[in-house]
Amino acid sequence: SAVISQKPSRDICQRGTSLTIQCQVDSQVTMMFWYRQQPGQSLTLIATANQGSEATYESGFVIDKFPISRPNLTFSTLTVSNMSPEDSSIYLCSVSTGSGNTIYFGEGSWLTVV
Amino acid sequence: AQRVTQPEKLLSVFKGAPVELKCNYSYSGSPELFWYVQYSRQRLQLLLRHISRESIKGFTADLNKGETSFHLKKPFAQEEDSAMYYCALDNYGQNFVFGPGTRLSVLP
Numbered sequence: 713s714a715v716i717s718q719k720p721s722r723d724i725c726q727r728g729t730s731l732t733i734q735c736q737v738d739s740q741v742t743m744m745f746w747y748r749q750q751p752g753q754s755l756t757l758i759a760t761a762n763q764g765s766e767a768t769y770e771s772g773f774v775i776d777k778f779p780i781s782r783p784n785l786t787f788s789t790l791t792v793s794n795m796s797p798e799d800s801s802i803y804l805c806s807v808s809t810g811s812g813n814t815i816y817f818g819e820g821s822w823l824t825v826v
Numbered sequence: 827a828q829r830v831t832q833p834e835k836l837l838s839v840f841k842g843a844p845v846e847l848k849c850n851y852s853y854s855g856s857p858e859l860f861w862y863v864q865y866s867r868q869r870l871q872l873l874l875r876h877i878s879r880e881s882i883k884g885f886t887a888d889l890n891k892g893e894t895s896f897h898l899k900k901p902f903a904q905e906e907d908s909a910m911y912y913c914a915l916d917n918y919g920q921n922f923v924f925g926p927g928t929r930l931s932v933l934p
Contacts, residue, residue, distance in 0.1 A: 745921055754912065754926040755870075804870070806922075814860070815922055817870040 714739055714807050716818035724824045730793045733821045735805030740785035743808040745815070746778070750801045758803075761788040795825045828853050830915050830925035838931045839903050847898040847928050849887075849913030858916035859896040861887055862924075865909045873898075873911070883907070903932045 715738040725731050735744065744761040758778055759767040767780035782788040792799050805818040829852045839845050851857060861873040874882045876889040876896060887898045896913060913925040 743921075755924040757921050757923075760921055814872055814875060816872070819869045 714741060714809055714816045716805055716807060716816060718805050718818035718821050720821055721819060722822040724826060725795050727796055727825055729795055730791055731795065731823060732789050732791045733803055733805070735788045735790070735818055737786045737807050739809070741807040741809055742785075743815075744782060744788045745806045745808075746780060746788075746790045747804040747806060748801045749804060749820070755804065758790070761790075792823065795823075797825045799823065800825045828915055828917050828923050830913050830923050832911075832913055832925040832928045834928045835926070836929045836931065838933060840933050841905055842902050845900050845903040845907070845930065845932075847911050847913075847930065849896045849898065849925060851894050851896065851913075851915050853894075853915060855918070857889070857891075859887075859889060860914045860916070860922075861885070861896075861898050862912045862914055863909050864912070870912070903930075905932045905934060908932045 717736045719734045723731060746758040747755040748758055749755050757770050758773045759769040759780055761767050761780050761782040763782045763785055777793050779791045800823060802820040802822050804820045806815045808815045831850045833848055858877060860875045862870050863873045864870045874880055874887060885898055885900045887896050889896050908931050910927050910929050912927045915923045917923050
C-alpha cells in the first residue's frame with residue numbers, strides 16, 4: 713500500500729484566486745491521479761500526472777484551469793486557477809503502485825469558493 | 827466507452843438483513859473490478875477486488891461476465907457497514923472509472 717498526504721485538507725477561497733494542492737506519497741509510485749468529487753456526486757478523473765512530462769487531461773478539463781506538476785515519483789501538485797463557486801469540491805490525489813493495479817487515495821482537499 | 831453504473835443511490839436495510847449493492851459495467855476485454863468504501867469522515871479505501879476472490883468484512887463480490895455485473899453482497903448487515911460504496915473499473919491500466927456510488931444505511 714501507499715500512504716498519501718494531501719495539503720491543505722480544507723480551505724475557503726475567494727472567487728478569482730488560485731490554490732495549489734500538494735500530494736506527497738511515502739514511496740515511489742508509477743502513476744498519480746487527480747480526481748474531483750463534487751457534493752453528492754461520484755469521483756471524476758481530472759488528469760493523470762506524468763513524471764517528467766505534461767499531465768494527461770480528461771475531457772472537460774484543461775491545463776490552464778488545472779495546471780499539474782509532478783517533479784518526481786513521490787510528489788504532485790494540482791492548482792485550481794481563477795476559482796469560481798462551481799469549483800467548490802473535494803479534490804483527491806490517488807496513486808497506483810502498479811501492484812495488482814489497486815489505487816489508493818489521499819484524504820482529500822475540501823475547497824469552498826466564496 | 828467504459829462505464830460503471832450503480833442503479834441505487836441509497837439503500838436502507840435493517841441490521842442482520844442481507845444486503846446487495848448492484849454494479850454493472852461496460853468494457854471491451856477482460857475487466858478488473860473493485861469495490862471502494864468511504865466511511866463517514868474517512869478517506870476512500872479499497873474494500874475488495876475481484877481478482878483476489880476474497881471476503882473482506884463479510885463482503886463478497888462475484889464477477890459475472892455474462893451479465894456484466896459485479897454486485898457486492900453481505901449475508902448479515904451490521905450498523906458499521908453504513909457508508910458510501912463505489913464500484914470501480916480498471917480502464918486498461920490507464921486509470922480507474924468509478925460508478926456514481928450507493929449510500930448504504932443499516933438501520934438498528
